[in-house]
Every structure is written in C-alpha cells, then in structure tokens.
Amino acid sequence: MSPAPKPWGGRFSAEGGRAAEAFTASIGFDRRLWRQDIAGSIAHARALARAGVLTAAEAETIIRGLEEIAAEIARGDFPFRTEYEDIHLNIERRLVEKIGPLGGKLHTGRSRNDQVALDMHLYMKDEIRTILAEVAALQRALVDLAERHLDPPALMPGYTHLQRAQPVLFSHHLLAYFWMLERDRGRLADCLRRTDLSPLGAAALAGTAYPVDPEATARELGLAGVYENSLDAVSDRDFLLEFLAAAAILMVHLSRLGEELVLWSSAEFGFVEPDDAYATGSSIMPQKKNPDVAELVRGKAGRVFGHLMGLLTVMKGLPLAYHTDMQEDKEAVFDVVDTLHQVLPVLAALISTLHVRRERLRAALAGDHSGATDLADYLVRRGMPFREAHEVVGRVVRHCLEAGRALEELTAEELRRFSPLFGEDAPAVVAPEAVVAARRARGGTAPERVREQLARARQALAAAGGPPPERRDSGAGPR
Numbered sequence: 001m002s003p004a005p006k007p008w009g010g011r012f013s014a015e016g017g018r019a020a021e022a023f024t025a026s027i028g029f030d031r032r033l034w035r036q037d038i039a040g041s042i043a044h045a046r047a048l049a050r051a052g053v054l055t056a057a058e059a060e061t062i063i064r065g066l067e068e069i070a071a072e073i074a075r076g077d078f079p080f081r082t083e084y085e086d087i088h089l090n091i092e093r094r095l096v097e098k099i100g101p102l103g104g105k106l107h108t109g110r111s112r113n114d115q116v117a118l119d120m121h122l123y124m125k126d127e128i129r130t131i132l133a134e135v136a137a138l139q140r141a142l143v144d145l146a147e148r149h150l151d152p153p154a155l156m157p158g159y160t161h162l163q164r165a166q167p168v169l170f171s172h173h174l175l176a177y178f179w180m181l182e183r184d185r186g187r188l189a190d191c192l193r194r195t196d197l198s199p200l201g202a203a204a205l206a207g208t209a210y211p212v213d214p215e216a217t218a219r220e221l222g223l224a225g226v227y228e229n230s231l232d233a234v235s236d237r238d239f240l241l242e243f244l245a246a247a248a249i250l251m252v253h254l255s256r257l258g259e260e261l262v263l264w265s266s267a268e269f270g271f272v273e274p275d276d277a278y279a280t281g282s283s284i285m286p287q288k289k290n291p292d293v294a295e296l297v298r299g300k301a302g303r304v305f306g307h308l309m310g311l312l313t314v315m316k317g318l319p320l321a322y323h324t325d326m327q328e329d330k331e332a333v334f335d336v337v338d339t340l341h342q343v344l345p346v347l348a349a350l351i352s353t354l355h356v357r358r359e360r361l362r363a364a365l366a367g368d369h370s371g372a373t374d375l376a377d378y379l380v381r382r383g384m385p386f387r388e389a390h391e392v393v394g395r396v397v398r399h400c401l402e403a404g405r406a407l408e409e410l411t412a413e414e415l416r417r418f419s420p421l422f423g424e425d426a427p428a429v430v431a432p433e434a435v436v437a438a439r440r441a442r443g444g445t446a447p448e449r450v451r452e453q454l455a456r457a458r459q460a461l462a463a464a465g466g467p468p469p470e471r472r473d474s475g476a477g478p479r
Contacts, residue, residue, distance in 0.1 A: 024324065026086045029331050033087050034078075036122035037115070038070045040200065041091070043220045044110055047200075047212040053108055062106055065099045066091070087119075088112050109210035110203055113234040113322040117199040120329070122221065124195045124243060127337045128188055134344035135185050135250070136464040141351040142178045143457050146171035149356060150454070153447050155432050156271065156361040157368060164368040167432040170361055172445040175453050180253040182460055187246040194242060196224040199233035205321035206230055235321040237311065237329050244308040247336050251301040254343060258297035261350070265291045270360045275353035278346070293350050300339050307332035362432075367406035369397050371430025374438060375407070375415075378429050382421040392419050 042063050049059035069091055072078040084090045089112075095103035150171045158168035198221060201207065201214030207230040214226045227233035264271035265279075278293040314328045372393050379389035396418050400407050408430045415422035428434055440446045443453075 021083060021085075024085065025082045026327050026330065027080055027082055027084065027090055029334060030087045030116075030119075031080055031090075032334065033116075033119040033123055033330075034073050034091065035070070036119040036126075037087050037091055038066050039122060039221060040115060040118045041106060042066055043217045044200065044212075045106060046220065047214075047217045048105070048108060048210070050213065050216070051109075051211045053210055053212075054105060058102055058105065061099055061102060062095065065095045065103065068098060069094050086112070086116075088115050109208040109212055110200065111205075111234075113204050114199045114202040114230075117202070117234055118221075120237075120240065120333075121195055121197060121199065121223065124239065124333070125192065125223070128192045128195060128243065131247075131337070131340050131344070132185055132188050132192075133465065133467060134341065134348075135181055135188070136461060137467055138344055138348040138351070139178050139181050139185075139457070139464075140461055141348040142174050142181075143454060143461065145351055145354065145356070146174040146178075146450075147454055149358065150447065150450060153436070153450075154356065154358045154361055155365060155436060157364050157370060158445075164364070164370055166370050166373060167365050167435050168445040169436060169447065169450050170356065170358075171454070172450050175450065175457060177253065177257050178457050181250075182457075184246065184250040184253060185464065187249065188243075191239065191242045191246050193224075195239045197239075198223040198226050200226075202227060202230035202233035205234055231320050235318075237315060237326060240329050240333050241308070241311055241315065244304070244311060244333065244336055247340060248301075248305050248308045250340070251304045251343075254347060255298045255301040257347070258294040261294035261354075262291050262298065265289075265294070269364075271357055271364070273355040273357065274350060275355070277353065278350040293346055297343050297347055300343055304336050304339060307336050365432045369400060369407045371407055371432070371435050372397055374429045374435050375426065377438075378426055379419060379421050382423075384419070384421060 045054065045059045045062045045066070048054040049056055054062070069078065072094075078090075078094070080090055081093075084093050092103065092107060095106065097103075150169065154170040155167050156170045156173060157164040158166050158173070198214060198218035200217055200221075201212060218224070218226050261272065261274070263269055265274055273289075274291050274293065276289075278291075279289045280292045281288055281290070311329055311332050314325050318325060375396065376386065376389040376393040379392060380386050384392070396410070396415065397407065399418075400410070408427065410427060412422060412424045412426050415426050429438075437446050440449060442449065
C-alpha cells in the first residue's frame with residue numbers, strides 16, 4: 001500500500017524522495033515572492049474574519065504573526081526549508097511554529113493554485129510599474145541628447161540597407177528610438193491592465209464554498225478587479241506571456257540601438273565615443289576601446305526571446321486547470337524582469353554620457369550623392385515624370401562616379417548637359433542642409449518638424465511621471 005501523502009510538503013517517500021523533493025521544490029526561486037505572499041495572506045485573513053470563519057482576535061493574531069515573519073525575511077533571519085517546497089508552505093509552516101494550530105486556519109477557503117496566481121499578479125504589477133518608469137528614463141536620455149544636437153543641427157547620413165540614402169538630423173535619428181520606446185510603454189501599460197486582477201477566491205479550480213468577498217479582497221490589495229471564472233483564474237498565465245512578449249519587442253528595440261552604438265563607435269564610422277565608464281579595454285591590445293555595454297544590451301535580447309518561447313511551449317498543451325508545469329513560469333519571468341532592470345538604466349546612463357562627434361557625422365555626407373532624389377524632384381517640379389527624372393539623375397550620378405566628383409560640385413551648366421530643365425538654382429537643392437530642410441511634412445527631418453517632435457516627446461514624458469522608484473531588494477537570497 002502506498003504511504004499517505006505527508007502534510008506541509010514532503011510529498012515523497014523516503015526512498016528516493018530527496019531527489020524528487022529537490023527536483024519539484026520551487027523555494028530556491030519563488031522565495032522572492034514573499035512580500036506578495038504575505039500581503040495576500042493578510043488580506044485573506046481579513047476576508048475570513050469578515051465571513052465569520054475567523055474571529056477578529058484570531059485574524060489579528062494571524063496578521064501579527066505574518067508581519068513578524070515579514071520582518072524575519074527582511075532581516076535575513078528566516079529559515080527557508082526545501083522540504084516545504086515553496087514560499088507558501090514555508091511561510092505557513094513558520095506561522096504555525098509562531099502562533100500554534102491557529103496558523104493552520106489561514107489556508108481555509110483558498111488553494112496554493114489561487115495563492116500563487118495572486119502572488120504573480122501582485123509581483124508583476126509592481127515590476128511593470130518600475131519597468132515603465134525605467135523605459136521613460138531612457139526616453140528622457142534620448143530626448144536630452146537630441147535636444148543638445150539640434151541647435152545648431154547636427155547632420156548625418158540616413159541609411160537603408162546600411163547604405164547611405166538621404167541626410168537626416170542626428171536628433172531625428174535618436175527620436176526614432178524614442179517613439180519605438182513610447183509604443184513599448186504602451187504595450188507594457190496595456191499588459192498592466194490585464195495584470196491588475198485578483199484570482200483569490202478561485203481556490204483550487206472551482207471556487208470557494210466559504211462566504212468570502214473576492215472583490216473586497218481585491219480592493220484591499222489594490223487590484224482593479226477579479227476574474228469572472230475560477231478555472232480561468234488558476235489555469236492561465238497569459239498576463240505573464242503578454243509581459244514576456246512586450247519585453248521581447250522592447251529588447252528588439254534596445255538591441256537595435258545597441259547595434260548602432262557598436263557600429264557608430266567603430267573607427268570606420270567614428271560618429272560617437274562611449275564614456276570610459278561604459279567601455280572596456282582589450283586584454284592584449286592597448287589601443288582598443290570596446291563598447292561592451294552596447295554589445296551586452298544586444299546580446300541579452302536572446303535570453304528574453306528564449307524565455308518567451310519557453311513559456312509559450314510550457315502552456316500550449318495544458319488542459320484546465322493547474323499543473324506543476326506552470327511552476328516553470330517563474331524563473332523565466334524573474335530573469336526577464338532582472339534583465340530589463342539591468343539593461344534599461346545602464347543604457348540610459350550610456351546615452352546620457354555619450355560623446356557625439358558632430359564633425360564626423362557631417363563629413364560622412366561628403367560626396368555620397370545623397371541629394372540625388374532632390375535633384376530628381378527638381379525636374380518633377382518642372383514637369384518631368386518622376387521615372388524619367390530618376391533616369392536622368394541616375395546618369396548624372398554615374399558621371400560623378402566616373403569623374404570622381406561630388407554631386408554638389410556640379411554647376412548648373414554641367415547639369416544642363418543632362419536636361420535643359422535644370423536652372424541656375426538646381427545645384428543648391430543637393431546640399432545636405434537643403435535636403436534636410438525640404439522634409440517638412442509631419443514626421444520629417446526638417447529642423448522645425450524635429451523641434452515639434454521634441455515638444456511632443458516632452459509632453460509624453462511629462463504624462464509618464466517622474467523617475468523610476470528605488471527598487472527594493474527582491475529577498476531572493478543566494479541561489
């Protein structure tokens with residue numbers, strides 16, 4: 001006959017049980033949820049008192065015990081034990097040690113299924129808010145750098161296919177990343193809406209038979225609402241998947257910015273130089289200055305993408321309701337949260353201290369023929385179809401390449417050899433400053449449009465609020 005399951009964890013028999021116990025225990029990583037777990041337990045104790053399951057005195061004794069446990073964990077004095085599997089049983093067992101059998105009443109009307117789901121909702125709500133503020137801090141650094149190089153405007157090549165295409169303002173290029181990050185903030189804020197729910201009251205899967213008020217408990221915990229379906233409440237982790245997806249898209253943008261910083265700091269570009277605090281030397285080559293921070297920003301995107309795919313794979317085949325497979329959500333989410341908390345502040349600091357070589361930006365435009373489109377537009381304004389104008393200017397550019405001359409060096413007389421429509425004012429339209437100034441449509445790179453962008457960016461940052469809050473120690477302890 002199989003032995004009866006052991007209380008307080010310890011589900012496996014002694015024979016081979018230690019290996020299985022260690023394999024299934026999550027206390028090594030879910031201990032960082034202790035604040036959320038204690039907050040949820042305090043709210044549940046009050047709910048049980050309102051429902052008449054606990055007396056007011058019993059609830060108060062339980063709450064005092066939980067507060068003492070919180071102080072123990074914060075001091076580093078709490079005896080985490082693997083045989084109690086997870087943060088929930090560790091805290092509950094410690095509560096019984098402190099206040100006696102009364103501590104066992106706390107779990108009335110709830111399951112670890114709705115308990116762990118609640119912890120993750122509370123945890124993610126805190127972390128997403130902090131990440132939103134960190135994204136805004138990076139946006140602020142980009143806006144500040146763009147503003148510093150707008151008056152007078154710093155020009156640079158704009159690229160397609162990594163080939164010089166048309167000149168743009170350096171500020172315009174930076175602001176492209178601002179607006180990408182603004183959409184990232186929108187995705188995270190939208191994810192926060194679906195995170196702001198309480199699953200408590202769902203119990204194991206079918207709901208609780210006790211007359212608790214889940215909506216009152218949600219309000220006490222600062223959550224906006226409750227799940228409509230108890231099975232859904234404990235079965236899904238779509239709010240975590242949504243966070244990981246938003247984080248993956250955010251890391252795409254951060255990685256692209258990192259890649260450009262790596263390229264721009266190379267000798268071949270020489271557009272920027274990172275501060276010594278955000279670059280390293282070579283172990284063998286004294287002349288090297290490696291953009292390690294930008295490279296690691298680029299590299300860490302891979303781990304975030306992997307965690308998204310990992311959790312999607314875990315969840316895709318699970319029937320309702322809870323399964324221990326879902327324990328795999330935490331390490332993935334925790335690592336992505338930690339990665340973003342590393343990447344966002346250090347990248348903001350790198351941008352804030354970045355040295356921009358304006359002369360190299362401008363010099364890169366010399367002789368690149370990037371005013372060719374404007375020369376074709378000149379002919380279009382004089383009645384020539386664009387495709388014909390494109391062909392004419394193509395011959396002009398080929399002549400420049402064969403003669404070793406820049407497009408802006410040609411005179412009006414030389415241009416008229418290719419078309420009589422070129423007037424005396426034609427050479428002026430290919431100057432980089434003229435090309436930039438001509439892009440006056442909303443969203444364009446003309447200085448007045450970029451100033452408008454900056455104003456709108458400042459408005460968006462004002463709506464985002466202040467700097468990120470100081471992060472609390474996760475309480476995760478050594479791993």
